[in-house]
Amino acid sequence: MSITELQYQASQAESAPVAAIEGRSQWQLTWRRLRSDKVAVASIVVIILVILFAVGAPLVAKLTGHPVDTAYTLTGENSFGNPVGPGTHGFWLGTDEIGRDLLVRIAYGARISLFVGLLTTLFATVFGVTLGLIAGYFGGIIDAILARFFDAALAFPYIVLALALASVFGPSLPIVIGVITFFSWAGISRIVRGQTLSLKEKEYIEAAKSLGAGPWRIMFLDILPNLLGPVLVLATLYIPAAVTFEATLSFLGIGIPEPAPSWGNILSEAQPFYAVAWWYVVFPALALLITTLAFNLLGDGIRDAIDPRTERLFASSKAMRKRGKRANPAQGDLGQPILVGPDIAVNQSFLSGGEV
Amino acid sequence: MSTVRFLIRRILTGIVVLWLVSSATFFLFFAAIPVQDVARNLAGRAASPAVLQETINYYGLEKPILVQYGHFLGNLVHGNFGNSFYYQEPVTTIIKQDLPATISLVIGGTLLWLIAGLAVGILSATRARSLFDRLATVGVLAGISAPTFVVGELLILIVYTQLHQHGIGFIETGYAGITSGVGPWLGTMILPWVTLAIVQAAVYTRLSRGSLLDTLGEDSIRTARSKGLSERRVLYRHAVRSAMTPVVSQLGIDVGGLLGGVVVVESVFGLHGIGQQVVTAITNGDQPTVIAFVILAAMFVVVANIVVDLAYSALDPRVRIS
Numbered sequence: 092m093s094i095t096e097l098q099y100q101a102s103q104a105e106s107a108p109v110a111a112i113e114g115r116s117q118w119q120l121t122w123r124r125l126r127s128d129k130v131a132v133a134s135i136v137v138i139i140l141v142i143l144f145a146v147g148a149p150l151v152a153k154l155t156g157h158p159v160d161t162a163y164t165l166t167g168e169n170s171f172g173n174p175v176g177p178g179t180h181g182f183w184l185g186t187d188e189i190g191r192d193l194l195v196r197i198a199y200g201a202r203i204s205l206f207v208g209l210l211t212t213l214f215a216t217v218f219g220v221t222l223g224l225i226a227g228y229f230g231g232i233i234d235a236i237l238a239r240f241f242d243a244a245l246a247f248p249y250i251v252l253a254l255a256l257a258s259v260f261g262p263s264l265p266i267v268i269g270v271i272t273f274f275s276w277a278g279i280s281r282i283v284r285g286q287t288l289s290l291k292e293k294e295y296i297e298a299a300k301s302l303g304a305g306p307w308r309i310m311f312l313d314i315l316p317n318l319l320g321p322v323l324v325l326a327t328l329y330i331p332a333a334v335t336f337e338a339t340l341s342f343l344g345i346g347i348p349e350p351a352p353s354w355g356n357i358l359s360e361a362q363p364f365y366a367v368a369w370w371y372v373v374f375p376a377l378a379l380l381i382t383t384l385a386f387n388l389l390g391d392g393i394r395d396a397i398d399p400r401t402e403r404l405f406a407s408s409k410a411m412r413k414r415g416k417r418a419n420p421a422q423g424d425l426g427q428p429i430l431v432g433p434d435i436a437v438n439q440s441f442l443s444g445g446e447v
Numbered sequence: 448m449s450t451v452r453f454l455i456r457r458i459l460t461g462i463v464v465l466w467l468v469s470s471a472t473f474f475l476f477f478a479a480i481p482v483q484d485v486a487r488n489l490a491g492r493a494a495s496p497a498v499l500q501e502t503i504n505y506y507g508l509e510k511p512i513l514v515q516y517g518h519f520l521g522n523l524v525h526g527n528f529g530n531s532f533y534y535q536e537p538v539t540t541i542i543k544q545d546l547p548a549t550i551s552l553v554i555g556g557t558l559l560w561l562i563a564g565l566a567v568g569i570l571s572a573t574r575a576r577s578l579f580d581r582l583a584t585v586g587v588l589a590g591i592s593a594p595t596f597v598v599g600e601l602l603i604l605i606v607y608t609q610l611h612q613h614g615i616g617f618i619e620t621g622y623a624g625i626t627s628g629v630g631p632w633l634g635t636m637i638l639p640w641v642t643l644a645i646v647q648a649a650v651y652t653r654l655s656r657g658s659l660l661d662t663l664g665e666d667s668i669r670t671a672r673s674k675g676l677s678e679r680r681v682l683y684r685h686a687v688r689s690a691m692t693p694v695v696s697q698l699g700i701d702v703g704g705l706l707g708g709v710v711v712v713e714s715v716f717g718l719h720g721i722g723q724q725v726v727t728a729i730t731n732g733d734q735p736t737v738i739a740f741v742i743l744a745a746m747f748v749v750v751a752n753i754v755v756d757l758a759y760s761a762l763d764p765r766v767r768i769s
Contacts, residue, residue, distance in 0.1 A: 243471075250708065254725065338594050339594055380589070384592040
C-alpha cells in the first residue's frame with residue numbers, strides 16, 4: 092500500500108462522519124427555525140397573497156368587469172344615491188359613494204400601500220445603517236453632530252411636516268415617500284450606532300486594522316455583517332409602520348391624492364357613510380389590519396428565529412415544549428446570537444406610537 | 448450638583464434642537480412659498496394688485512428673508528409667535544383657545560392606556576402562558592398593528608352609530624368643554640380616549656410583561672421571598688417597581704410624540720383641539736400658527752425626554768445621570 096493510498100483511506104474515513112453532521116451556517120439555522128414556526132409561515136403566506144392581490148389588481152378589475160375609476164351611477168348606487176352593499180349587482184364587496192367597485196379599489200390600493208411600505212423601508216434602512224455606522228465608528232464630533240440630527244428628526248412632529256410639505260408642494264407620491272423615509276431612518280441609525288460602538292472594540296476589528304483595512308472596509312465588511320440580524324428584524328417591522336404611515340397621511344388628505352385609490356384615502360372618504368354603508372369602512376380597514384398584522388407577526392418570527400433565547404410572544408405551548416427538549420449545546424454552535432432586545436421593542440413602538 | 452449640571456446641559460442641547468426644528472419650519476414656509484401666493488391667501492383670490500401689495504407691506508413680507516428670520520427669532524425668544532394670518536389675532540390666543548380639548552385628550556388618554564397596559568401586562572406576567580396571557584398577546588399584536596384612525600373609525604361605526612340608531616345619545620363627536628358639564632364632556636372624550644388606549648396600551652402591555660418576567664427571575668426577588676414577605680408585597684413593592692424603568696422611558700417617547708400625533712385622533716372625532724387647528728391653518732396658509740404648533744410639539748418631545756431621564760434615575764438608583 093502506498094502512502095498516498097493510506098492518506099486517501101484516512102481522508103475517506105475522516106470525511107464520512109463529517110458529511111453526516113453537515114455544517115450549517117447561522118442563516119441556514121435561522122431559516123430552519125423560521126420554517127418550523129407556524130405563525131411565521133402563515134404570515135409569509137398572507138403577505139404573498141397580499142402581494143399577488145396587489146400585482147393582480149388589473150386582473151381583479153377584469154374579473155369583476157369593473158375598471159378602477161368607473162363610477163356606476165345606475166347599478167352602483169341605490170335610489171338614495173348611497174353605496175350598494177356587498178353582492179349587489181355583481182359588486183362583490185359593494186361600492187363607494189359614487190358607485191365605484193370597492194374590491195377593485197382595495198386591490199389597487201394594495202399596490203400603493205406595498206410600494207410605499209417596501210420602498211421607504213429600503214431607503215430608511217440604507218440611510219439609517221450608513222449614518223449609524225458612521226456615527227458609531229468615527230465617534231467624536233461627527234457622532235455628536237449626527238446625534239443632534241437624530242434627535243431633531245425624532246423631535247419633529249412628522250404629521251405636521253407632511254402637512255406643511257403637502258401644502259407647499261401639493262400632496263403626491265414622492266412627498267409621501269420622502270416624508271416617511273425622513274422620519275424612519277433615525278430609529279435604525281440609533282440602534283446601528285449603539286451596536287457599532289460596542290462592536291468596534293472587538294479584537295477582530297483590531298486585527299483588521301492591523302492588517303491595514305481602511306475605515307469604510309471595516310464598517311461595511313467587518314461590522315455590518317454582524318448587524319444584519321437586528322437590521323433585518325427592524326426592517327420587517329418598519330414595513331407595517333410605513334404602510335400605516337402612508338394610510339394615515341392619505342387619511343388626512345396629505346398623502347396619495349384622489350382619484351388614485353389608497354387604503355387611507357378610501358377610509359377617509361368613507362367617513363360620512365358610517366350609518367349607511369358599513370362595508371365601505373370595514374373592508375379597507377380589514378385589508379390594512381391583515382397586512383400590518385402579517386408583517387408584524389413575521390417580524391416577531393424572524394426575531395425569534397435569529398435569537399432563539401428571546402422569549403416568544405406568540406409561541407404555542409407545543410412549540411415551547413419542543414424548544415425545551417432541544418439539547419442546549421445545540422445553541423452553542425450558533426456562535427454569538429445577536430441580541431435583539433428591548434431596544435427594538437422601544438424603537439418599533441416609537442414608530443407605531445409616534446403616529447397616533 | 449450633578450443633577451443641576453445635567454439639567455443645564457440637557458436644556459442647552461434641547462434649545463439647539465428647538466432652534467433647528469423652528470428654523471427648518473420657518474425656511475420651509477417662507478422660502479418655499481412665493482410671497483405673492485402668501486399674500487393672495489391672506490387677501491383673497493380676487494384681491495387687486497394694490498391690495499396684494501398692501502398686504503405684503505402690512506405683514507413685512509417684502510423684507511429680505513434673513514431680516515424676517517431675525518425678527519421671527521427675536522419674537523420667539525419672548526414667547527411671541529406673531530399674529531395669525533387668518534384670524535387677525537395673536538397665535539398664542541388661538542392656541543390657548545384650543546388647548547383644553549387637546550389637554551383633555553392627552554391626559555385622559557395617557558392615564559387610560561397606562562392603567563390598561565400595565566394592568567394587563569402585570570396580570571400576563573404573573574400568569575405567564577395562561578389563557579389570559581395568550582389572549583392578551585393576540586390583543587397586543589392587533590393593537591400594535593392597527594392604525595389609530597382605523598381604530599377610531601371602527602369605534603365610531605360600532606359604538607357611536609349603533610347607539611344613535613337605537614336612540615341613545617350619550618356618546619357624541621365634536622368637543623364639549625368641561626364647563627358645559629361633566630356628562631357631555633365625558634360623552635365626547637370617551638371614544639377618543641379609548642382609541643388612544645387601544646393603540647398605545649399594547650406597547651405597554653408587551654413592555655411591562657417582558658420586563659416583569661425578567662425581574663421576577665432575579666436574585667433580589669428570591670431574597671425578598673426568602674425574607675418571608677407576602678407575595679403581594681414582593682410583586683408590587685419590589686418587582687413592579689424595578690420593572691418600571693423601560694415603561695417610563697417608553698412613556699416619555701410616547702407622551703413627547705403625542706402632541707404631534709393628536710392631529711389624527713382630533714381629525715377622526717372632530718375634537719376642536721390644536722391638532723385640528725393646525726390642519727385648518729395649513730389649508731388656510733396660516734404660517735405663524737403652523738410654525739407655533741411645530742415648535743410647541745418639538746418642545747414637548749424635548750421636555751419629555753429630560754423628565755424621563757430624571758425619572759429614570761429616581762426609579763433606579765443604579766442609573767447615574769451624566
